[in-house]
Amino acid sequence: MEDLQSMSEYRLLAQRIGLIGLANVLVNLSGIFLLPILTKSLPVEDYGVWAQVNVTISLASVVICLGLSASMVRFMAAASSREEIQECFYSILAVVMLTGISAMLLIFCLAEPIARALFNGNVAVTRALSVIVFVEAMNGLLFSYYRATQRMKLYAIFSVAVVYITIVLAYCFVKLGYGVYGAVLGLGIAKLIGFVFMLTMLLQQIGFRIPSFLHLLEYVSFGIPLFSSYLFDWIVNSSDRYIIGMLLGTVWVGYYNPGYLLGSLITVFISPIGTVLPITLYRYYDCGDIKSVEKLLGFTIKYFLALAIPSVFGLTLLSKPMLFMLSTPDIAEHSYLITPFIALSMVLVGIASILSNAIYIAKKTAISMKISLIAAIINLTLTLLLVSMAGVVGAAVATFFTFFFIFIATNYFANMFIQIKFDYEFMLKSFVASLVMSIPLILWPPSGFIEILRIIAVSIIIYLQAIWLLRGINKEEIRFIKSLLNL
Structure with missing residues (x-):
């Protein structure tokens, strides 16, 4: 009976990860779809401004939310009544609204100096940004609510809808001649539309009440260390665009960002895991079922690597033809060398993000904060040094070494709380299968959309056949996967 219950839990988890995985594939591909719209319609420096805007939105969201989105997921997941959910959501909402309005007014009032420093002097873009950062912070809380209450279908629908509405509207405004401001x-x-619909659905589900703030101190105590971690993570993940812009100019941000975007496609395998897995792990850990936690983490790392390792090979070898297709020859020549370093970095950060769950479920968030702090210092130092020496490729190299440190440190501390085993034999088999898969990519480099799609399909088939012949996945695991998928 217990095995059947566990299998049911695993199947539900797999279905949710699959749903969020599909949504994240569509979300990440939206960046690829938007790339040719912007790079082929705007000057390179304006595309650099667009990249800076998105980096700034992510920074402002971190600062405004103060780590309380994570608190909402952690504490609302354990709520057993509508009143507890209301208290948690509206207590956190009140705090974030206060910080959000403050940030919006500050950016609006300082629009001119901020525009000169970051956005090539475009004050109109900066003033529009002041409103966007507030709306984005509210959306972050709403997404956390849908995630914490495990309404994954709505989470997926809203995630995809916002980015594709963005593509349509951005295309229309750019074609109408409004440039990067459009x-x-x-x-x-698009973000405002998402906010209105998500808030309407939430009010229908839980209604409204004025919070008593009884547990606010607990929420803040959990969230503040994570706020620091998120801020340091932003430095690691995004400050390179700021440094490139300040040292080399927004044109070089425009050269750097497409290669970074392509390498970051590996995050499509990370995001669904990070969205769904922690909630299940919290429940197992709080019930004292450590073995299930260890098993889930081990399986998750293995299957993430089964997808991520061949993706690194494929993105590295296809980077140049894909960037020629998606952007301009000038951008492609400057950007394609960025992709392999970022792809490798994303593999490391993917493993680290899975391992970090062992730290979070033990509520030792201060450890993550310290790791992120040291990583931020390493990243800033290396990026400043290497960008000065090697330009935008130096920034990509700095990112790789920073994520390598994060992986080593997270693995060390995670194993203090949960014993996590790496399947090194499988990793070697996946590496060999990826080498075999790379042969047609090297022998017949594609050019054009159809050829790229054809060679990707062939490579996937070769990899799957190779991993099967190498017995990278055994019959027991195949039966387990089939049972998860209810086949």
Whole structure:
């Protein structure tokens, strides 16, 4: 009976990860779809401004939310009544609204100096940004609510809808001649539409009440260390665009960002895991079922690597032809060398993000904060040094070494709380299968959309056949996967 219950839990988890995985594939591909719209319609420096806007939105969201989105997921997941959910959501909402309005007014009032420093002097973009950061912070809380209450279908629908509405509106405004301001305006309108619909659905589900703030101190105590971690993570993940912009100019941000975007496609395998897995792990850990936690983490790492390792090979070898297709020859020549370093970095950060769950479920968030702090210092130092020496490729190299440190440190501390085993034999088999898969990519480099799609399909088939012949996945695991998928 217990095995059947566990299998049911695993199947539900797999279905949710699959749903969020599909949504994240569509979300990440939206960046690829938007790339040719912007790079082929705007000057390179304006595309650099667009990249800076998105980096700034992510920074502002971190600062405004103060780590309380994570608190909402952690504490609302354990709520057993509508009143507890209301208290948690509206207590956190009140705090974030206060910080969000403050940030919005500050950016609006300082629009001119901020525009000169970051956005090539575009004050209109900066003022539009001031409103967007507030809306984005509210959306972050709403997404956390849908995630914590495990309404994954709504989470997926809203995630995909916002980014594709952005594509449509940005395309329309750019084609109408509004330039990069039009693209930013389309982004803001799309996020506002998402906010209205998500808030309406939430009010229908839980209603409204004035919170008593009884547990606010607990929420803040959990969230503040994570706020620091998120801020340091932003430095690691995004500050390179700021440094490139300040040292080399927004044109070089425009050269750097497409290669980074392509390498970051590996995050499509990370995001669904990070969205769904922690909630299940919290429940097992709080019930004292450590073995299930260890098993889930081990399986998750293995299957993440089964997808991520061949993706690194494929993205590295296809980077140049894909960037020629998606952007301009000038951008492709400057950007394709960025992709392999970022792809490798994303594999490391993917493993680290899975391992970090062992730290979070033990509520030792201060450890993550310290790791992120040291990583931020390493990243800033290396990026400043290497960008000065090697340009944008130096920034990509700095990112790789920073994520390598994060992986080593997270693995060390995670194993203090949960014993996590790496399947090194499988990793070697996946590496060999990826080498075999790379042969047609090297022998017949594609050019054009159809050829790229054809060679990707062939490579996937070769990899799957190779991993099967190498017995990378045994019959027991195949039966387990089939049972999860209810086949």
